[in-house]
Amino acid sequence: MKVLLERKSSFIFLILQLLVSAVLCGMSIYVGFVPTKYIIAIFAVCIVLLVYQLFGQIANSSYVIGRVLCIFFCAFFIGGSYYLYDINAAVDEIGGAETKVDVISFYVLKDDKAQDIVDAKDYTFGILSVLDRDNTNKALTDAGKETKKTLAIREYVDTATLVDALYAKEVQAIVFNQAFLNSVTEQYKTFKTDTRELVKHEIETKVEQEVTDTDVTTKPFNVYLSGIDVYGKISTTSRSDVNVIATVNPITKKILLTTTPRDYYVPLYGEKGKSVSGGMPDKLTHAGIYGIDCSINTLEKLYDTDIDYYVRVNFTSVREIVDLLGGVKVYSDYDFISDWGPNGAGTHYQFKKGYNKVNGKKALAFCRERHHFGNGDHQRGRNHQHMIEALLNKVMSPSVLKDFSKLLKESKKMFQTSMSTKKIVSLCNMQLNDMAHWKISYANAEGTGAKKATYSIPSTRLYVCEPNSASVSKISKKIKKLMSETEEDIKKEDEKKKDNQDTAS
Numbered sequence: 001m002k003v004l005l006e007r008k009s010s011f012i013f014l015i016l017q018l019l020v021s022a023v024l025c026g027m028s029i030y031v032g033f034v035p036t037k038y039i040i041a042i043f044a045v046c047i048v049l050l051v052y053q054l055f056g057q058i059a060n061s062s063y064v065i066g067r068v069l070c071i072f073f074c075a076f077f078i079g080g081s082y083y084l085y086d087i088n089a090a091v092d093e094i095g096g097a098e099t100k101v102d103v104i105s106f107y108v109l110k111d112d113k114a115q116d117i118v119d120a121k122d123y124t125f126g127i128l129s130v131l132d133r134d135n136t137n138k139a140l141t142d143a144g145k146e147t148k149k150t151l152a153i154r155e156y157v158d159t160a161t162l163v164d165a166l167y168a169k170e171v172q173a174i175v176f177n178q179a180f181l182n183s184v185t186e187q188y189k190t191f192k193t194d195t196r197e198l199v200k201h202e203i204e205t206k207v208e209q210e211v212t213d214t215d216v217t218t219k220p221f222n223v224y225l226s227g228i229d230v231y232g233k234i235s236t237t238s239r240s241d242v243n244v245i246a247t248v249n250p251i252t253k254k255i256l257l258t259t260t261p262r263d264y265y266v267p268l269y270g271e272k273g274k275s276v277s278g279g280m281p282d283k284l285t286h287a288g289i290y291g292i293d294c295s296i297n298t299l300e301k302l303y304d305t306d307i308d309y310y311v312r313v314n315f316t317s318v319r320e321i322v323d324l325l326g327g328v329k330v331y332s333d334y335d336f337i338s339d340w341g342p343n344g345a346g347t348h349y350q351f352k353k354g355y356n357k358v359n360g361k362k363a364l365a366f367c368r369e370r371h372h373f374g375n376g377d378h379q380r381g382r383n384h385q386h387m388i389e390a391l392l393n394k395v396m397s398p399s400v401l402k403d404f405s406k407l408l409k410e411s412k413k414m415f416q417t418s419m420s421t422k423k424i425v426s427l428c429n430m431q432l433n434d435m436a437h438w439k440i441s442y443a444n445a446e447g448t449g450a451k452k453a454t455y456s457i458p459s460t461r462l463y464v465c466e467p468n469s470a471s472v473s474k475i476s477k478k479i480k481k482l483m484s485e486t487e488e489d490i491k492k493e494d495e496k497k498k499d500n501q502d503t504a505s
Helices: 002-030 036-058 060-094 133-147 159-167 178-187 284-290 292-303 315-324 360-368 377-395 398-414 421-434 469-484 487-504
Strands: 098-109 124-128 152-156 173-177 195-207 221-228 240-249 254-259 265-267 281-283 309-313 328-332 354-358 439-444 447-453 461-467
Touching: 002 036, 002 060, 036 060, 036 421, 060 421, 098 133, 098 159, 098 178, 124 133, 124 159, 133 173, 133 195, 152 159, 159 173, 159 178, 173 178, 178 284, 221 292, 240 284, 240 292, 240 377, 240 469, 254 377, 254 469, 265 292, 265 447, 265 461, 281 284, 281 461, 284 292, 292 309, 292 469, 309 315, 315 360, 315 377, 315 398, 328 360, 328 377, 354 360, 360 377, 377 439, 439 469, 461 469
Parallel strands: 124 152, 124 173, 221 309, 254 439
Antiparallel strands: 098 173, 098 195, 221 240, 240 254, 265 281, 328 354, 447 461
8 A cells, every 4th residue: 555655646746747847848949039959958858857757756765866856856947937937028028119208398497486387377488490399289288288278489490599588588488308408408508507497298109110021040130229318218219329230140140330420410311211301411319309210210321221120228228237247348449537437526437458347337437438539429439339249248148148037127128129029039049049159340430520500400500520421331331241241251251361371371
């Protein structure tokens, strides 16, 4: 009887291990990012351990050890299944459609008696006549409902004339998108202390994405990397100070990072190539104010290429991503001291030529610096490329796997992307399968500094960077070359290099 009971107990333990093993194997298939060779290995390990348990439970002398091991194996498999489930849930949160948030603010002078919009119902409100008029109208409508009155308005051509009108008391309040705020404070250094935000309205809009059928593991593609100049919510509309096109060829394992200066003086384009600025050039950074699609279409026109996806980050993103990765090693072309430091004014981060280990705050200081370089914004763009390369190297290394699910969970708050979950999963699968080392190269658009009127602020001549057409053409050719490159081209290049070395020797 005792032997029979022991055999039944052994059978229960075997069934338990079989079920848990089946869950692990099923989850490794379901998530999609586990390469086939690893799935086969998981199946093989599960079968071997089940066979071991089967023979262990048959032999009376070892069944106790077998049961202890069964509990250990089950706990390990359950942990593995949960890890895979956790990563899959995190990936589901990342990809797909996003929303953008426009914050429309009502400003009065600091000493104005009005404390809310109702107090200001009889004021004349200055607004921008054309720029971001749809969002402004929505905010005015909301304010009208609150005051139960149609607000009086006066129109101005840009933020410069708008702010001047407030200072001159032509109007008692002004209304504009906070995406313009940094441009305002660059021209009016004391604006924030001279004025007071009376009220603000947040307008959330779903960003419609084009569906592309590109197989990102077998066909080259372009990703627009946009860095907006604000802290906080990544969905906030703002200027795009970092404009990088990552051209990715998954066949040849090459990435070209093309950076375009924030002040590049170019016409702005919107959806389906429609002109936003009516042919009048503007700073590239201002394209971000009119939406991510404006930045994308403007760069597509500039380089005569298609951009398939975008990734959007802000100051907070860079800091948190680097910290979550446990820091990165970034290359600096020069010894320099940044204007930014760990504890605010009076402290500064120092960087040496070569590789520097940086945390989030130091990484942001590295990316933002430009005043200590002779070529200013050009070198800042190069530093952005160095930082992107440092992040890619860290993300594609095995060391990131232990915190992979945490990284994916947190990343939803850190960046926006139009790449679908399916494509993100397929890229993870490809990298885990071959653990390839990618070759990363740089291209930097060149130009000449000038003072010009812009579409966004036509009343004032601002610093711009007039494009060097030869530089733009050269970059366009580089992008096209990488997009069309095949494994055969790489073999021919290697053979040519070898022939040249043999000739030289």
